[in-house]
Amino acid sequence: MKAVIVVDMVNDFVTGKLGSPHARSIVPRLQTLLRQARTKGVPVVYVCDAHQPGDPELEVWGEHSMKGTEGAEIVEELSPEEGDVVFEKRAFDAFTNPSLDQELRGRGVDELVMTGVATNICVQNTAADAFYKGYRLTVVEDCTAAPSEEEHREGLKYMKSMFGAKALKADEAL
Numbered sequence: 001m002k003a004v005i006v007v008d009m010v011n012d013f014v015t016g017k018l019g020s021p022h023a024r025s026i027v028p029r030l031q032t033l034l035r036q037a038r039t040k041g042v043p044v045v046y047v048c049d050a051h052q053p054g055d056p057e058l059e060v061w062g063e064h065s066m067k068g069t070e071g072a073e074i075v076e077e078l079s080p081e082e083g084d085v086v087f088e089k090r091a092f093d094a095f096t097n098p099s100l101d102q103e104l105r106g107r108g109v110d111e112l113v114m115t116g117v118a119t120n121i122c123v124q125n126t127a128a129d130a131f132y133k134g135y136r137l138t139v140v141e142d143c144t145a146a147p148s149e150e151e152h153r154e155g156l157k158y159m160k161s162m163f164g165a166k167a168l169k170a171d172e173a174l
C-alpha cells in the first residue's frame with residue numbers, strides 16, 4: 001500500500017524566505033498527483049516544519065516555518081482536503097514525529113511516494129529514516145525540488161544508490 005508524502009510545501013519553502021523558482025515550478029504537477037492519489041484512495045500525508053525556538057536546525061538556517069506563522073502554512077494551491085493528514089515536524093526527518101510512523105503502519109502503508117522540498121535535505125532525511133524502518137521508496141523526480149538543479153540531482157542520486165529508491169515521473173508514480 002502506497003502513501004504520498006508531501007514534504008514542506010509551506011509558504012516559507014515555496015514563496016517565502018527559503019523559497020525558490022524550482023519549488024514553485026513543481027506545484028501544478030504536484031496538484032495533479034495529489035488529485036490522482038485521492039481518486040485512487042492513496043493516502044496523502046503532509047509533513048511540515050513547525051519550528052519552535054531552540055530547534056537545532058535554526059542555528060544553521062535561521063528562523064523559518066515557525067509554528068503558528070503564515071510561513072508554516074501549506075501553500076494555498078496544495079491545501080489539504082478531507083481525508084488527508086498533516087503532521088508537524090521540528091527536524092529534517094519527519095519520522096522524528098513518532099505519530100507519522102504510527103499513522104502509516106495503521107493504514108497498512110509499506111511504500112512511500114516522496115514529493116516536496118528540498119530533495120537533498122528534508123526529503124532525503126525523511127527517506128533515510130523510512131528506509132531504516134523498512135518502507136520501500138519512490139521519489140517523484142518532477143514533484144521534488146531543491147534550491148538548485150544540482151542539489152536536486154545529488155539528492156535523487158543519493159536516495160537511489162543508498163536506499164534503493166525508484167525515481168519516477170509524476171505520471172507513472174501511482
Ligand SMILES: [Zn+2]
Pocket residue numbers: 049051057064065090091092
Ligand atoms: Zn526546518
